[in-house]
Amino acid sequence: MNENVLEVINLETIFKRDQQEIKILRGVNFSIQRGEVLGLVGESGSGKSITSLSIMKLFHGTSGEIKNGSISFHGTDLTKLDEASMRQLRGKKISMIFQEPMTSLNPVLKIGKQLTESIEMHMKLTRKQSTAHAIKTLKSVGIGRAEELMNEYPHQLSGGMRQRVMIAMAMACEPELLIADEPTTALDVTIQAQILELMKQLKEKNDTAILLITHDLGVVAEMCDRVVVMYAGQVVEEADVFELFANPKHPYTKGLINSVPKIGDRKEVLDSIPGNVPSPQNMPQGCKFAPRCSNAMEKCHEHEPEIETITESHFCSCWLYASKEVALHAK
Amino acid sequence: MQNKLLQVKNLKKQFQVAGGMFEKKEFVNAVIDVSFEIKEGTTFSLVGESGCGKSTTGRLITRLIDPTSGSITLNGNEVGYLKQSELGDLRETVQMIFQDPYASLNPRMKVKEIIEEPLIIHTKLSKGERENLVLEMLNIVGLNTEYANRYAHEFSGGQRQRIGIARALITKPKLIIADEPVSALDVSIQSQILNLLKKLQQEYQLSYLFISHDLSVVEHISNEIGVMYLGSIVEIATKEALFVNPLHPYTKALIASVPVADPLLRRKKETLKGDIPNPKNPPTGCTFHTRCPIAQELCKLEVPKMRQITEQQSVACHFVEKIEEV
Ligand SMILES: Nc1ncnc2c1ncn2[C@@H]1O[C@H](COP(=O)(O)OP(=O)(O)O)[C@@H](O)[C@H]1O
Ligand SMILES: Nc1ncnc2c1ncn2[C@@H]1O[C@H](COP(=O)(O)OP(=O)(O)O)[C@@H](O)[C@H]1O
Ligand code: SF4
Ligand code: SF4
Ligand SMILES: [Mg+2]
Numbered sequence: 207m208n209e210n211v212l213e214v215i216n217l218e219t220i221f222k223r224d225q226q227e228i229k230i231l232r233g234v235n236f237s238i239q240r241g242e243v244l245g246l247v248g249e250s251g252s253g254k255s256i257t258s259l260s261i262m263k264l265f266h267g268t269s270g271e272i273k274n275g276s277i278s279f280h281g282t283d284l285t286k287l288d289e290a291s292m293r294q295l296r297g298k299k300i301s302m303i304f305q306e307p308m309t310s311l312n313p314v315l316k317i318g319k320q321l322t323e324s325i326e327m328h329m330k331l332t333r334k335q336s337t338a339h340a341i342k343t344l345k346s347v348g349i350g351r352a353e354e355l356m357n358e359y360p361h362q363l364s365g366g367m368r369q370r371v372m373i374a375m376a377m378a379c380e381p382e383l384l385i386a387d388e389p390t391t392a393l394d395v396t397i398q399a400q401i402l403e404l405m406k407q408l409k410e411k412n413d414t415a416i417l418l419i420t421h422d423l424g425v426v427a428e429m430c431d432r433v434v435v436m437y438a439g440q441v442v443e444e445a446d447v448f449e450l451f452a453n454p455k456h457p458y459t460k461g462l463i464n465s466v467p468k469i470g471d472r473k474e475v476l477d478s479i480p481g482n483v484p485s486p487q488n489m490p491q492g493c494k495f496a497p498r499c500s501n502a503m504e505k506c507h508e509h510e511p512e513i514e515t516i517t518e519s520h521f522c523s524c525w526l527y528a529s530k531e532v533a534l535h536a537k
Numbered sequence: 538m539q540n541k542l543l544q545v546k547n548l549k550k551q552f553q554v555a556g557g558m559f560e561k562k563e564f565v566n567a568v569i570d571v572s573f574e575i576k577e578g579t580t581f582s583l584v585g586e587s588g589c590g591k592s593t594t595g596r597l598i599t600r601l602i603d604p605t606s607g608s609i610t611l612n613g614n615e616v617g618y619l620k621q622s623e624l625g626d627l628r629e630t631v632q633m634i635f636q637d638p639y640a641s642l643n644p645r646m647k648v649k650e651i652i653e654e655p656l657i658i659h660t661k662l663s664k665g666e667r668e669n670l671v672l673e674m675l676n677i678v679g680l681n682t683e684y685a686n687r688y689a690h691e692f693s694g695g696q697r698q699r700i701g702i703a704r705a706l707i708t709k710p711k712l713i714i715a716d717e718p719v720s721a722l723d724v725s726i727q728s729q730i731l732n733l734l735k736k737l738q739q740e741y742q743l744s745y746l747f748i749s750h751d752l753s754v755v756e757h758i759s760n761e762i763g764v765m766y767l768g769s770i771v772e773i774a775t776k777e778a779l780f781v782n783p784l785h786p787y788t789k790a791l792i793a794s795v796p797v798a799d800p801l802l803r804r805k806k807e808t809l810k811g812d813i814p815n816p817k818n819p820p821t822g823c824t825f826h827t828r829c830p831i832a833q834e835l836c837k838l839e840v841p842k843m844r845q846i847t848e849q850q851s852v853a854c855h856f857v858e859k860i861e862e863v
């Protein structure tokens with residue numbers, strides 16, 4: 207039996223501004239199984255990071271709030287947990303890595319201290335055992351001089367090295383779910399290749415479920431088992447990675463895939479998607495992609511399409527694939 | 538025969554990063570040895586990882602900074618050592634486009650003022666003539682002329698980049714130095730800007746020096762490509778030669794590292810080991826020897842010279858021929 211580590215159901219997250227509620231996530235649904243890499247893709251501003259911050263409930267300093275829906279982690283609804291219980295989970299059962307490693311590294315603490323503190327707290331080990339475990343973890347992410355590095359500060363390291371330390375920190379307590387938000391976007395390609403390889407190995411070893419957020423379809427194709435495409439705070443398509451690239455359904459997904467310049471492909475003019483992601487304060491009625499969609503029909507501008515089942519493992523929300531008809535407003 | 542618009546020879550730039558009267562001087566060798574030329578109406582790209590000296594090369598050519606040595610000739614005239622007061626022609630002929638259009642645009646200026654500014658500095662056109670040109674430019678880069686009175690911060694990344702392009706083109710330059718112009722944009726928008734750059738090149742016979750770390754983008758836009766590593770060009774070739782038959786071990790590794798947007802082509806990667814060395818203290822001999830999978834003793838001792846291998850391709854590696862054999 208495949209076991210869902212995480213199930214996100216109808217998640218709605220809002221931000222408050224000037225007494226107004228701005229809906230950022232408008233009903234997000236997906237699940238991740240043990241040992242699976244789920245890709246979350248979409249243009250910037252589509253709500254990928256807010257999805258991950260909602261799962262971690264990391265809203266401090268912002269007006270963000272989960273308004274509706276549930277996030278079930280091994281059957282426990284995270285939306286119902288208080289901050290103290292969340293803190294028990296973060297860094298142990300669920301870890302997160304960010305694009306910018308300094309988001310999770312403390313600049314005034316030596317690497318060793320940062321690693322062992324979290325290991326001591328979550329794994330209930332002695333100081334000495336934690337140190338040994340920290341060094342082992344650093345070595346597992348390909349850092350040869352792990353002992354030395356324990357005594358260094360984050361600013362003494364290169365970008366790639368910091369990213370590796372952050373991954374080591376995230377993996378130290380052997381989490382069941384790793385959320386990686388654009389983990390290699392700031393890195394050079396040769397270093398990116400190292401980090402992606404490393405994430406694959408760690409996943410193989412511990413059967414970790416990974417939510418991989420990226421705007422890079424190359425990274426998706428390389429890493430993911432399944433893909434969720436987000437647009438304007440919703441999932442518009444979900445499919446197995448091979449199916450998604452071979453047979454994309456949603457006009458937005460097609461647009462994204464066709465926009466990528468590919469090595470060896472001698473196209474003179476690249477495809478693109480006209481216009482921009484709508485801002486949450488200015489959401490169009492009907493299908494949120496309609497203003498940019500070359501397939502848009504009259505009903506698209508009036509009614510939102512529902513998510514439809516294309517095959518057992520392929521879902522898409524677009525009127526082109528609707529099983530039901532809808533009555534148009536009389537003009 | 539296409540005219541050589543720009544020729545760069547043995548360009549070198551050292552930045553002093555420490556040292557005063559009593560302190561030991563320290564230098565960063567940002568550009569060690571860069572030579573290439575750009576023909577009229579073509580695109581030459583510099584590609585390589587961060588810190589390899591791409592932007593410094595661009596800034597040297599626009600003379601935002603002074604070279605340590607080497608030569609830069611534009612239309613046959615040496616411009617590398619002109620005084621700031623003598624750079625009038627260069628400033629009209631060569632314009633820049635940057636990665637972050639927002640940072641390079643003044644948020645307090647209206648779109649029309651941003652685009653018009655180079656005309657005020659470089660030409661004696663009347664206000665009316667300038668305004669007509671601004672409206673024409675907005676059309677050319679695909680922006681609604683109604684946007685002329687808005688401020689840059691009201692625009693999305695792609696639109697800001699169009700504003701940046703309009704500003705760069707308004708003096709009718711011959712050479713555009715585009716430093717990571719699409720790196721901050723989503724792919725869907727990136728392709729719009731790449732298409733626009735190509736269209737403008739054809740219409741106005743523009744030459745581009747295109748600077749990017751993204752090989753797929755570089756392949757799409759270039760005629761010729763120089764691959765840089767730690768301040769030097771290690772391979773220089775036509776696009777076709779470089780991507781079909783990369784010769785330098787670093788070029789091979791770079792191309793192999795690019796994730797391919799097709800899961801059917803997934804493969805285990807032979808990743809390059811280690812980090813890019815610090816340019817304050819570059820390795821001896823071939824600077825790539827600390828990461829090169831086929832490095833030999835000689836590589837630590839001697840800097841490999843750039844050698845032409847075919848008509849389309851030159852490489853700086855002691856053992857290119859060996860690689861071709863295996
Ligand atoms: N702290 C915040 N307050 C208000 N709006 C926010 C905040 N953070 C993000 N947003 C908005 O939420 C939307 C989704 O953002 P995000 O999840 O960061 O997108 P992505 O990660 O897909 O690029 C954007 O419109 C963004 O402006
Ligand atoms: N003004 C400067 N002072 C000191 N060092 C500099 C300066 N500008 C660039 N550098 C250094 O020169 C090297 C090359 O930088 P750059 O040309 O920006 O590389 P790239 O554009 O390829 O990323 C880097 O090590 C960088 O830190
Ligand atoms: S529902 Fe209509 S507008 Fe939306 S993606 Fe489908 S065809 Fe395009
Ligand atoms: S000269 Fe030597 S170290 Fe440099 S690329 Fe060639 S084989 Fe590798
Ligand atoms: Mg994000």
Ligand SMILES: [Mg+2]
Nearest residue numbers: 591592593716
């Ligand atoms: Mg640069």
